[in-house]
Amino acid sequence: MLFSQAFGLPVITADDATSVGKVADLTVDAHDATVAAVRLSGAADRAELAWSAVEAVGPDAVIVRSRVTAEQGQDRVPAHHRALGSRVLTEHGVEHGTVRDIAFDPVSGRILTLYTALGEIAGARLMGLGSYAMVVRADPA
Amino acid sequence: MNTLVLASELSGRVVVTLGGEAVAQIKDVVFDGPAGRITGFTLSGRGLLAGPLKQSLRFSDVHAVGPSAVMIVSQALLEDRDAVVGRGEADRGRVLGAPVLTEEGTDIGTVADVVIETGTSGRVVGFEVAANDNLDRRHRKVFVPRGQSLAVSGEALVVPAQAQRFIADDLPSFAAQVEAFLTHTRQR
Numbered sequence: 001m002l003f004s005q006a007f008g009l010p011v012i013t014a015d016d017a018t019s020v021g022k023v024a025d026l027t028v029d030a031h032d033a034t035v036a037a038v039r040l041s042g043a044a045d046r047a048e049l050a051w052s053a054v055e056a057v058g059p060d061a062v063i064v065r066s067r068v069t070a071e072q073g074q075d076r077v078p079a080h081h082r083a084l085g086s087r088v089l090t091e092h093g094v095e096h097g098t099v100r101d102i103a104f105d106p107v108s109g110r111i112l113t114l115y116t117a118l119g120e121i122a123g124a125r126l127m128g129l130g131s132y133a134m135v136v137r138a139d140p141a
Numbered sequence: 142m143n144t145l146v147l148a149s150e151l152s153g154r155v156v157v158t159l160g161g162e163a164v165a166q167i168k169d170v171v172f173d174g175p176a177g178r179i180t181g182f183t184l185s186g187r188g189l190l191a192g193p194l195k196q197s198l199r200f201s202d203v204h205a206v207g208p209s210a211v212m213i214v215s216q217a218l219l220e221d222r223d224a225v226v227g228r229g230e231a232d233r234g235r236v237l238g239a240p241v242l243t244e245e246g247t248d249i250g251t252v253a254d255v256v257i258e259t260g261t262s263g264r265v266v267g268f269e270v271a272a273n274d275n276l277d278r279r280h281r282k283v284f285v286p287r288g289q290s291l292a293v294s295g296e297a298l299v300v301p302a303q304a305q306r307f308i309a310d311d312l313p314s315f316a317a318q319v320e321a322f323l324t325h326t327r328q329r
Contacts, residue, residue, distance in 0.1 A: 093207015
């Protein structure tokens with residue numbers, strides 16, 4: 001699944017089937033190359049759900065277990081930096097376009113592929129994401 | 142082979158951590174003349190109105206010097222300004238503008254810039270020399286490879302006589318000349 005496809009999906013609780021908001025963005029944990037959290041828009045009380053609270057990401061909705069679990073595990077979420085549109089630098093200081101989209105595994109949350117203006121980068125090469133740039137490991141070739 | 146850059150071009154280049162945060166930009170390059178390497182960088186803050194920083198960056202703490210950014214592992218590596226500048230200062234003199242002499246005692250011009258290998262070595266591979274009549278009648282700026290031992294002081298820079306045969310007009314062709322010169326000196 002692509003980040004761009006997830007944006008705007010309604011986030012629904014499994015236990016009482018109510019909406020807690022829509023997906024505004026996904027927070028990337030660059031260290032593990034995973035999605036760490038779902039950021040919500042239109043949420044009444046909180047703006048971020050830890051990935052551990054997510055039951056499923058489907059084509060039409062994101063399901064979270066319950067309002068209670070949605071509030072847990074938020075301490076370990078890294079600071080949010082917008083991934084899409086971010087400048088890409090290799091660890092050798094070479095610029096590699098900007099992030100156009102990101103493919104992720106909707107079950108595990110693992111980042112699979114980074115699509116940049118200059119081609120694809122395997123998600124495993126992700127090293128860091130800050131306010132200035134996304135940093136990736138240099139091409140082994 | 143790593144690509145080459147002029148030391149002057151590094152000024153203003155952004156310093157980025159592997160975590161993707163821009164923490165400073167390069168102000169000046171500090172040389173260790175006798176060792177033929179960069180000691181480190183002085184830094185300034187980012188943005189139009191930012192002044193010089195009290196911190197500096199030791200070259201050994203640089204992850205890589207790239208065409209778009211100087212990469213470091215973390216901001217914690219930035220050190221007190223004196224740690225980098227203090228040591229190199231005495232030897233540094235003023236490299237730029239110093240007369241260039243060959244080992245045979247011919248004055249061939251003055252140092253216009255220093256050529257550094259990018260990547261992780263920080264090695265000085267040669268100099269841009271503003272040539273005088275003895276090297277080039279048209280007084281162009283040419284690139285001259287350094288010798289194995291690098292003799293530089295505030296007064297003069299001494300290059301091997303043979304280095305004159307391996308000069309180049311631009312940086313891309315200079316990379317090949319440096320290789321050729323190294324091969325040449327190894328054979329002797």
